Amino acid sequence: MADVIDHPSRTAATDARTTSGYNFAYLDEQTKRMIRRAILKGVAVPGYQVPFGSREMPLPYGWGTGGIQVTAAVIGPDDTLKVIDQGADDTTNAVNIRSFFAKTAGVATTDRTVEATVIQTRHRIPETPLSENQILVYQVPIPEPLRWLEPRETETRKMHALEEYGAMHVSLYEDIAKYGRITKSYNYPVRVNGRYVMSPSPIPKFDNPKMDRMAALQLFGAGREKRIYAVPPYTKVKSLDFEDHPFTIESWEQSCSLCGAGDSYLDEVVTDDKGGKMYVCSDSDFCEQRRAAGHVGDGGDSAYATRDKIPSGDEQ
Amino acid sequence: MYVAVKGGEKAIANSQKLLAEERRGNHKVPELSLDQIREQMSLAVDRVMTEGSLYDPELAALAIKQARGDLQEAIFLLRAYRTTLPRFGDGEPIDTAEMAVRRRISATYKDLPGGQVLGPSFDYTHRLLDFALAAGDNRPAAEIAEAPVEGGMPRVTEILNYEGLIETEQPGNDSEPVFDLTRNSPRYPAERAARLQNLARGDEGFILALGYSTQRGYGNNHPFAGEIRMGEVAVEFSPEELGFPIEIGEITVTECQMINQFKGSASQPPQFTQGYGLTFGHCERKAMSMALVDRALRAREFDEPIDAPAQDEEFVLAHSDNVEASGFVQHLKLPHYVDFQAELVTVRALRKAFEESVSDNVSDAAE
Amino acid sequence: MAVMTDIKPGFRDPVLDSQAVFRAVLDAMARPGKLHSLSVLDDVPAPLDAATAAVCLTLVDQDTPLWIGADLRSQGAEAFLKFHCGCPIVDDPAKAAFALTSAAKLPGLDGFAIGDDSYPETSTTVIVQTGGLAEGGEGLTLRGPGIADTHRLAVSGLRTGVWREWTENGVLFPCGIDLILVHGATLAALPRTTTVTEQEG
Numbered sequence: 001m002a003d004v005i006d007h008p009s010r011t012a013a014t015d016a017r018t019t020s021g022y023n024f025a026y027l028d029e030q031t032k033r034m035i036r037r038a039i040l041k042g043v044a045v046p047g048y049q050v051p052f053g054s055r056e057m058p059l060p061y062g063w064g065t066g067g068i069q070v071t072a073a074v075i076g077p078d079d080t081l082k083v084i085d086q087g088a089d090d091t092t093n094a095v096n097i098r099s100f101f102a103k104t105a106g107v108a109t110t111d112r113t114v115e116a117t118v119i120q121t122r123h124r125i126p127e128t129p130l131s132e133n134q135i136l137v138y139q140v141p142i143p144e145p146l147r148w149l150e151p152r153e154t155e156t157r158k159m160h161a162l163e164e165y166g167a168m169h170v171s172l173y174e175d176i177a178k179y180g181r182i183t184k185s186y187n188y189p190v191r192v193n194g195r196y197v198m199s200p201s202p203i204p205k206f207d208n209p210k211m212d213r214m215a216a217l218q219l220f221g222a223g224r225e226k227r228i229y230a231v232p233p234y235t236k237v238k239s240l241d242f243e244d245h246p247f248t249i250e251s252w253e254q255s256c257s258l259c260g261a262g263d264s265y266l267d268e269v270v271t272d273d274k275g276g277k278m279y280v281c282s283d284s285d286f287c288e289q290r291r292a293a294g295h296v297g298d299g300g301d302s303a304y305a306t307r308d309k310i311p312s313g314d315e316q
Numbered sequence: 317m318y319v320a321v322k323g324g325e326k327a328i329a330n331s332q333k334l335l336a337e338e339r340r341g342n343h344k345v346p347e348l349s350l351d352q353i354r355e356q357m358s359l360a361v362d363r364v365m366t367e368g369s370l371y372d373p374e375l376a377a378l379a380i381k382q383a384r385g386d387l388q389e390a391i392f393l394l395r396a397y398r399t400t401l402p403r404f405g406d407g408e409p410i411d412t413a414e415m416a417v418r419r420r421i422s423a424t425y426k427d428l429p430g431g432q433v434l435g436p437s438f439d440y441t442h443r444l445l446d447f448a449l450a451a452g453d454n455r456p457a458a459e460i461a462e463a464p465v466e467g468g469m470p471r472v473t474e475i476l477n478y479e480g481l482i483e484t485e486q487p488g489n490d491s492e493p494v495f496d497l498t499r500n501s502p503r504y505p506a507e508r509a510a511r512l513q514n515l516a517r518g519d520e521g522f523i524l525a526l527g528y529s530t531q532r533g534y535g536n537n538h539p540f541a542g543e544i545r546m547g548e549v550a551v552e553f554s555p556e557e558l559g560f561p562i563e564i565g566e567i568t569v570t571e572c573q574m575i576n577q578f579k580g581s582a583s584q585p586p587q588f589t590q591g592y593g594l595t596f597g598h599c600e601r602k603a604m605s606m607a608l609v610d611r612a613l614r615a616r617e618f619d620e621p622i623d624a625p626a627q628d629e630e631f632v633l634a635h636s637d638n639v640e641a642s643g644f645v646q647h648l649k650l651p652h653y654v655d656f657q658a659e660l661v662t663v664r665a666l667r668k669a670f671e672e673s674v675s676d677n678v679s680d681a682a683e
Numbered sequence: 684m685a686v687m688t689d690i691k692p693g694f695r696d697p698v699l700d701s702q703a704v705f706r707a708v709l710d711a712m713a714r715p716g717k718l719h720s721l722s723v724l725d726d727v728p729a730p731l732d733a734a735t736a737a738v739c740l741t742l743v744d745q746d747t748p749l750w751i752g753a754d755l756r757s758q759g760a761e762a763f764l765k766f767h768c769g770c771p772i773v774d775d776p777a778k779a780a781f782a783l784t785s786a787a788k789l790p791g792l793d794g795f796a797i798g799d800d801s802y803p804e805t806s807t808t809v810i811v812q813t814g815g816l817a818e819g820g821e822g823l824t825l826r827g828p829g830i831a832d833t834h835r836l837a838v839s840g841l842r843t844g845v846w847r848e849w850t851e852n853g854v855l856f857p858c859g860i861d862l863i864l865v866h867g868a869t870l871a872a873l874p875r876t877t878t879v880t881e882q883e884g
Contacts, residue, residue, distance in 0.1 A: 013637055021401060024698045033744050034499075036705045037780075040742075041804035043712045044861045046828050051501035057397040061640045074709070076702040086654045095325055097447030123654045132714075141647065152630050154504045161800035178707045179666055185658035193828050193876065195857065204658040213831075217713045224640045226501035232713045232829035232874075250661045270659055284656055291882035 014150065022226035025072040025105040030054055035228070039219060042230035047192030048160070049143050054226040063092070064097055065223030067139035074135060075101065078137050080108045082122050087124035087282035094122070112124055122266050123186075125287040126206040127264050132233065138201045140222040145189040145199040147190035149288065155233035157231040165197050170242065184252070191238045192231055200237075206249045206265045254279040259290035260297040337385045353377035361386055362597025364480075367638065368394030369498065369517050371567050371596050381653045388438045388519075399498070406494070409551040412571045412594075413474070415547040416466050420547075422472050423541040424575060430469030435546065472543040473590065482575065482588040504630055508677075509611050511633060515606045516594060524601060526626040527608035531633045532610050535624030538577035539591065546570040546598050570595045572603035576611045579618050590619065601611030689753040689759065689882030691728045693740050693767040704741040706865065711784045711872035716836035717824045720817050732812050733868040735783060736763065739810075743768040744779050750779035754788050755812065779807050786840040788866075792848040794861045803857035806875075814840025816866045820849060827877040836871060846879050853878055 023029065029051065031053075038052040055099035056063040075081065081101055085094040089111040097120060108176040113128040122139040130136060149167045160199050168189060173180045184190075188205035190200045199209060201220060209230060212216065218231040222303050231237060241247035254263040257278045264286055266279040281296075324342055340347065354361055354377040364376040367393045383389035419435025434440075448454075464681060475481040488509065497513040505594055508513075515523060543583060548568055552561040572593040582587030591611025593603035612626040625631055635641060694700035707719040727736040735755075743749055749770045751761070764770060777796045784790065788796040789811055798806035815837070822837025825848070826835050852859045852875060859875035873879070 024702075027401075028400065028402070030699060030702065032701075032705075033742060036744065037742055038707065038745070038804070040712050041809070043709065043829075044876065045696075045803050045857045046876065048803060048857055050505070051802075053499045053501055056399045056639060058390075058396045060392070060646060061727070062645075063643060063650065065643075074706070076706060077699060083429030086651045090324065091651055092328060096328060099325060122650075123652070141644070153634075154630065157801050163825060180669060181666075183662055183666065186655040186664040202652075202655050204654055206658070218707070225646055230713075230874075234831045235828040250658060253660070265654070266657070267653055270662065282657075302853075 007126060022104055025075055025101065027055065027069065027072045029140060032073045038228045039070065039073065039230065042084060042228050043217070043232050044218070046231055046235050047196030047198040047229060049227040049229045051226055052228050054223045057223065059096070061224035062141060064120070064139040066225075066228070067122070067137050068097060068100070069223055070137050070219050070221035071101065071118060071120050072105075074137070075105055075107060077105070077107065079117045080110050080111050080115055082119045083121075084119070084124060084126070085122040086267070087126070088284040090284065097158030106118070111174065111285050111288075121293040123202050124265070124282060125210045127281070127283045128145055128289075129210075129263060130214060132215045134216040136180050136214075136216050136218045137305055138218065138220045139218045139226070140199065140201045141224075141248070143199055143220065143222040143225050145197050160196060162290070163195065167265045168197060172240060172300055176242070182241070182245060191240060193235050197240070198229065202248060204265060205239065205247075206310065207247065208237070208239045208247070215236070218302070252279060255297060256281045256287060257297040260294045261295070337545060339382070347382055350374060350377040350381065353380050358669070359598060360385075360387060362595070362599050363501045364390045364394055364604070365597055366396065366595040366599050366602060367391045367519065370394050370398040388642050390636045391437065392642070393587045405553065405556070408554065409548045410551060410569065412545065412549055412569065413469070413471055415545060415569075417469055417547040418547040419547065420469060421541075422543045424472060428472065428475065454492055469545075471573065474574070476575070476588060480585075480587065481577075483590060485590070502633060505616065506629060506633060508614070511629070512592065512594075512610060514633045514636055515609055518604070519638035519641070519656055520599070520602045522636050522638070523605040526612070526632060527605035529624065530608050530612045530626045535615065535627040537589075539574045539601055539608055539609050539611065540576075541604065542573045542575035544570070544572045544600060544604065546600065550596055568597050570598050570600050572600070572607040573605040574604075574611055589614070590623055684745045690762050690766050691759065692721060697740075697744050699883070700751055704737045707870065708738060708741065708872065711863070711870055712861070712874055715827060715873050715877040716818065716830070716834040716871055718816055718869055718871050721870065726766040727764045728757060730755055730757060731760050731763070731783075732865050734865040734870040737808055738863060739764055739781070739783070740767055740797060743770045745769045747780035748773040748778055750774070750776045750782040750807075752782070752784035752788050752790070755783050755835065764794055776807065779811055782809045783805050784811055786811050786838070787842055787846060789815070789842055792845070792852050792860060797855055797858040797860060799858060806858060806860050808861045808863060809861045810865060813838050813864050813866050816864055816871055823878050824880040825873070826880070828873070830877070846881050848874075849879055857881070
């Protein structure tokens with residue numbers, strides 16, 4: 001057999017293994033196998049929460065340990081990783097998780113949605129539609145959509161097994177009776193492929209429609225609660241609603257002050273203590289790409305129109 | 317302000333530098349050595365080993381130093397390290413009847429074979445701040461006995477068992493592997509092995525409060541401290557290639573056996589029941605609390621009504637772990653502004669609808 | 684018993700090779716019927732296909748009992764799997780987490796573990812060595828999660844009656860087995876959600 005010349009990405013992966021003192025992507029191989037088996041079962045039973053032997057990670061529970069374990073089991077040296085929190089690549093926790101994988105797996109990282117092969121996210125789905133070549137990994141705090149109605153695992157497991165979701169519909173309907181509409185604004189429950197009711201993780205309901213028939217594979221990891229679940233590509237994901245009260249998403253009268261986008265999810269930024277505020281895209285890459293393409297917003301508060309020139313956290 | 321919520325890698329690095337500085341404190345004060353922590357903060361080390369579920373006093377001392385004395389943080393450090401360790405196999409069960417006892421007390425008998433051995437204990441200290449200690453510890457070392465405490469200390473439960481007065485512990489099935497909480501997701505109802513592992517790793521404060529609640533009537537099970545013993549036991553391991561167990565070391569453990577209210581049935585004469593607690597090192601409060609909660613969690617087994625928090629298996633097991641609890645409580649400081657924005661949009665829309673309906677009503681009334 | 688030197692080598696790089704194989708299996712399971720070619724093992728013990736061996740090295744270990752059909756059992760194959768995977772080998776397919784079988788001797792699908800409604804993940808993943816796999820054109824029409832509209836896949840060498848049993852397997856959802864179809868170094872997967880139509884315009 002001819003000598004095999006190592007691909008440069010393999011060399012980087014090997015380097016990462018030796019310098020960190022831990023295995024590639026931190027987890028040991030037995031743990032990865034266990035997680036990989038759970039992921040495959042999750043894909044085979046869309047929306048069902050597969051129990052797995054979640055490990056203690058070097059980051060606290062509740063800070064993305066489920067997503068990190070899924071990413072660690074999935075990622076390889078040829079991948080390009082993007083990590084976002086609240087839609088942005090530069091939030092502290094996103095920075096921290098990205099550097100964890102850069103250190104332990106030596107993988108390439110990116111802020112660009114289109115360049116990434118694996119995207120780990122907390123609380124958002126990117127605005128740019130995802131492709132077949134991408135995997136979206138969600139960090140999930142409470143995977144059980146019925147938890148708010150029934151705190152007991154023994155009970156909720158039965159409800160899923162029997163497809164007994166009446167209580168969920170009753171609870172949504174009580175909202176309508178009280179407020180005239182369903183008031184759940186994030187972590188809005190969905191039904192996957194007409195069977196399992198699933199928590200989409202605490203994304204705003206604005207993002208729910210993006211899950212429906214998405215071209216990319218969606219994986220969900222809940223570390224503390226020890227559950228993994230999945231939505232295969234092109235799978236029907238329906239937000240729960242009623243015929244007379246169809247599901248709707250948030251909209252703003254304003255558009256992004258920086259790029260002018262009128263169809264993206266907006267963060268409200270408070271500019272003074274007298275009600276002054278402006279709106280900017282929550283998806284930082286989306287906003288950046290639009291600005292690079294020449295789109296401009298109304299500028300909002302002048303201090304924020306130049307926020308790129310404001311000293312960033314790096315200088316603090 | 318916008319800057320405050322965005323943090324670069326440099327900001328994280330700087331924060332960590334500051335943390336290290338705070339940990340070190342005043343540089344004029346000599347730095348703590350791991351030996352000092354291990355020897356002079358030994359109960360902290362024991363707690364970190366117990367809840368970190370790793371017996372390594374040296375690493376526990378390091379964790380305590382690194383965590384600036386925050387024991388829950390130290391427990392987390394030890395756990396995160398432990399999870400990366402390769403596994404060679406399962407040790408043989410330790411035999412606490414063969415313990416080299418340093419402390420052994422029973423509240424159920426005035427005297428018993430082997431006697432009461434007070435050992436090192438805060439129990440009868442007067443809780444007076446020792447100002448002499450503040451000035452430095454000049455006490456002479458305690459005299460060492462000529463010979464160790466005599467062996468042959470049967471456990472109180474064995475004494476009771478001789479008369480058939482206490483339920484017999486059912487040995488597990490050797491051919492079935494013992495459930496391992498650190499490798500598997502818990503399933504409810506949980507078997508006792510899983511419950512005991514959970515309680516042993518559980519937060520001392522949480523287990524203490526639950527145990528206390530059973531004494532105050534929330535699931536009372538009339539406990540007597542049958543026996544508490546602390547000392548050294550041998551750890552044995554059977555390597556596959558040898559086929560017989562060899563001793564690989566010695567660990568300190570604290571064991572508590574509670575004797576609880578009796579139970580009988582048409583086919584079985586009344587017998588006392590048991591609750592069990594075991595910790596690494598000397599964690600007596602934890603071992604006792606654990607035994608109380610273990611017994612409370614056996615309510616289902618004894619057909620007792622389950623109406624108190626300490627008897628509620630899912631409630632206890634799902635919330636006992638301080639690494640899980642601390643992480644999730646503290647994750648609330650991560651940014652949630654996307655979800656908060658979603659709530660703002662909803663509340664504003666609801667308020668608008670409310671105001672419109674009020675003004676409609678007002679104009680209706682005016683007509 | 685085979686001596687150590689008889690055991691064929693495993694992955695050249697166990698960490699990165701198993702990652703690459705897993706990604707292929709994951710994509711196969713997420714996109715039913717899509718073919719993946721592996722290039723990680725070139726010397727595997729007969730009668731195992733390269734893809735069969737690679738999937739086992741990637742997913743099977745001491746925690747996953749393995750069932751092997753009689754015609755895939757050989758001294759070399761069993762020694763290879765025991766040594767590299769450390770898995771218990773079981774005689775009852777209903778007790779297996781993974782099963783290896785040829786397409787011709789595939790047991791009745793109801794003989795494997797199907798899981799239960801509360802824990803549907805406790806079912807068997809069956810790895811089937813076929814006489815050939817081809818995408819598009821003739822063959823079966825696949826529908827279900829992971830498939831945008833329909834996908835065509837031809838599978839050779841299967842005993843008769845499999846697809847009727849597969850339809851019954853689908854009715855069991857969320858219970859049911861999942862299939863990994865293999866030919867040489869090529870694989871495709873059919874999760875329990877995929878519906879298969881044999882002949883269609």
